[in-house]
Amino acid sequence: MEWYTTEDGKYRIECLTATTFPGALKVIREGFCQDESVSIGTEVNKNPIATEELLELCADAARDGVSLVALATDTGEVAAVSFNKLQVATSDSSEKPFFEIFAEEHCTQPSSRALIQFMADVDARCNLFEKYGVGCSLEIMFLATLASHRKQKLGTILCKYSIELAKKLKEGPVATFSHADLGPIYASMQDRKAIRQVPEICQAIMTTIATQRIGKNLGFTVHLRLPLTEFSYNGKTYPDRIGFDPHTELVAQRI
Numbered sequence: 001m002e003w004y005t006t007e008d009g010k011y012r013i014e015c016l017t018a019t020t021f022p023g024a025l026k027v028i029r030e031g032f033c034q035d036e037s038v039s040i041g042t043e044v045n046k047n048p049i050a051t052e053e054l055l056e057l058c059a060d061a062a063r064d065g066v067s068l069v070a071l072a073t074d075t076g077e078v079a080a081v082s083f084n085k086l087q088v089a090t091s092d093s094s095e096k097p098f099f100e101i102f103a104e105e106h107c108t109q110p111s112s113r114a115l116i117q118f119m120a121d122v123d124a125r126c127n128l129f130e131k132y133g134v135g136c137s138l139e140i141m142f143l144a145t146l147a148s149h150r151k152q153k154l155g156t157i158l159c160k161y162s163i164e165l166a167k168k169l170k171e172g173p174v175a176t177f178s179h180a181d182l183g184p185i186y187a188s189m190q191d192r193k194a195i196r197q198v199p200e201i202c203q204a205i206m207t208t209i210a211t212q213r214i215g216k217n218l219g220f221t222v223h224l225r226l227p228l229t230e231f232s233y234n235g236k237t238y239p240d241r242i243g244f245d246p247h248t249e250l251v252a253q254r255i
Helices: 021-032 037-041 048-062 098-106 110-125 128-132 154-171 209-217 238-242
Strands: 002-005 011-015 068-072 078-088 136-145 201-206 221-227 247-254
Touching (some): 002 154, 011 154, 048 078, 048 110, 048 136, 068 154, 110 221, 110 247, 128 201, 136 154, 209 247
Parallel strands (some): 136 201
Antiparallel strands (some): 002 011, 078 136, 201 247
16 A cells, blocks of 8 residues: 655655565664664674564564555665554553563564563553553554665654554554565464554654654654663663763654
């Protein structure tokens, strides 16, 4: 499904498909795992195995059928991606959230486990399900753009249409992405039932100045702001490796 074509005609926004899935993973491998603040802070950028484990997380999220890609119209290359995840409120306090379960069951590397645990930690500090009184959210999980396609506002456009996609889910599924669409590399992943709950909020953890600006421009409310000096990996705080002292924001908006 096509959502939008940029005014200059250079890019179009589409739902993730089996055809664009490999290119979307390339964007995460090269654009997120190498350059994103927490990826650097947890040394995912130096650990190829950790990177592959995060790609498996993307593969799991892809099956929700709510992720979007930006395609270069002249080449068909995936220029940017928003891997989105439908999150469902836990039924009781003893039930672990999705990210914690994934880290325990699928991550062998301390780096990938630390990055996913960071997301779980931030989410746990402000329960958005309770704050909004809802049972399901669409989380903009991993947002990234290839270096050669940056400064085209693709991140903003992908976030904007992720919100629109979440709204449209009230009418029924927008896109289908089956287990088979993951391809042979992820054929051994355990299949699971599709999440049919409709999200009532859109949420994200914004870890960079650029994404925080996107959140502000799109009307997200900041519910939590944390300095990354609170987080450390292997004896160093995240800013020690990043080279400057950013903060992270947990944001959301009702849809």
